Amino acid sequence: MSTHELIERYWRYANARDWPAFGSLLAENIVYEVPQTRERVRGKEAYIEFNATYPGAWQAEVMRIIAEESRAVSNVAFRIGAEIAVGISFFELEDGRITRIIDYWPEPYEPPLRNTAHIERYDT
Amino acid sequence: MSTHELIERYWRYANARDWPAFGSLLAENIVYEVPQTRERVRGKEAYIEFNATYPGAWQAEVMRIIAEESRAVSNVAFRIGAEIAVGISFFELEDGRITRIIDYWPEPYEPPLRNTAHIERYDT
Numbered sequence: 603m604s605t606h607e608l609i610e611r612y613w614r615y616a617n618a619r620d621w622p623a624f625g626s627l628l629a630e631n632i633v634y635e636v637p638q639t640r641e642r643v644r645g646k647e648a649y650i651e652f653n654a655t656y657p658g659a660w661q662a663e664v665m666r667i668i669a670e671e672s673r674a675v676s677n678v679a680f681r682i683g684a685e686i687a688v689g690i691s692f693f694e695l696e697d698g699r700i701t702r703i704i705d706y707w708p709e710p711y712e713p714p715l716r717n718t719a720h721i722e723r724y725d726t
Numbered sequence: 727m728s729t730h731e732l733i734e735r736y737w738r739y740a741n742a743r744d745w746p747a748f749g750s751l752l753a754e755n756i757v758y759e760v761p762q763t764r765e766r767v768r769g770k771e772a773y774i775e776f777n778a779t780y781p782g783a784w785q786a787e788v789m790r791i792i793a794e795e796s797r798a799v800s801n802v803a804f805r806i807g808a809e810i811a812v813g814i815s816f817f818e819l820e821d822g823r824i825t826r827i828i829d830y831w832p833e834p835y836e837p838p839l840r841n842t843a844h845i846e847r848y849d850t
Contacts, residue, residue: 637812639837640848648844655842666816668797675792675799677816688761690814690830692790692801706814708832713763718779720772724764 605669609676609693612700613662621650629699636705658682662689672696680707729793733800733817736824737786745774753823760829782806786813796820804831 603611608627615624625646634643634652643652659682666677672695680687687707694702713721727735732751739748749770758767758776767776783806790801802813811831818826837845 635848636837637850638832638834640850641837642846642848643844644846645844652840652842652844655840657841666797668792668794668799668816670792670794673790673792688830690832692792706812706830706832707835708762708814708830709835710762711831711833713760713765716776716779717781718776720767720769720776722766722768724759724766726761726764 603698605671605674605693605695606667608695608698608700609667609669609674610664612693613664613676613678616653617661619654621654624653625650627700629696629701632699632701632703634703634705636707638707727822729795729798729817729819730791732819732822732824733791733793733798734788736817737788737800737802740777741785743778745778748777749774751824753820753825756823756825756827758827758829760831762831 612624612627615627628646628649630646632646632649634649635641643649660680662678662680664676664678668675674693676691676693678689678691680689690706690708692704693700736748736751739751752770752773754770756770756773758773759765767773784804786802786804788800788802792799796819798817800815800817802815804811804813814830814832816828817824
């Protein structure tokens with residue numbers, strides 16, 4: 603299985619709440635981190651539980667996957683009802699399993715004033 | 727030049743304020759977007775000016791690059807004095823030049839309360 607396919611399955615199994623299949627992609631000693639909140643989850647069982655208990659009928663739509671052999675990134679639209687959050691996940695792999703995930707959830711903000719005429723604002 | 731090397735040069739030339747070298751990596755019709763602010767800059771000259779006028783003695787330290795042939799992502803620590811922002815940039819390339827950049831600047835936030843015992847908070 604290519605790393606690209608593995609990351610596709612990661613999100614497919616998460617969306618399906620198929621935790622045994624999801625867990626089969628993870629190393630026993632996986633570490634998950636969210637630098638924005640300094641949250642960390644260690645170990646496969648804990649990380650499955652972290653996902654399985656995430657509230658809401660969420661679905662992640664994969665917008666983009668970029669993969670090398672042992673590293674990848676995914677960019678997803680994470681939907682809970684009418685709300686959409688952008689998720690960016692960096693993955694590290696060893697022996698075909700995910701050993702590390704670093705997750706970012708960038709939120710909208712007002713840009714600083716800039717001394718250039720070249721910036722447009724677009725509608726979402 | 728590999729795509730990985732091209733992205734390394736993108737940041738090296740930006741840090742050096744070497745705008746001719748920086749511009750040589752960009753397609754004439756490059757589009758730059760920041761989904762969090764809905765900012766958009768179109769065209770090579772405008773995008774160079776956008777960078778050249780960015781205030782402060784900023785330096786981007788490349789933490790991670792993941793590259794396929796025509797797509798890549800970089801994760802940088804963007805330093806202005808004592809402040810550090812995390813930047814995540816998705817690149818699209820055509821004919822060896824960058825045609826599109828989608829930039830994210832995820833900021834710290836307080837995590838929601840979660841019904842799981844498995845989440846640690848770590849120090850930065």
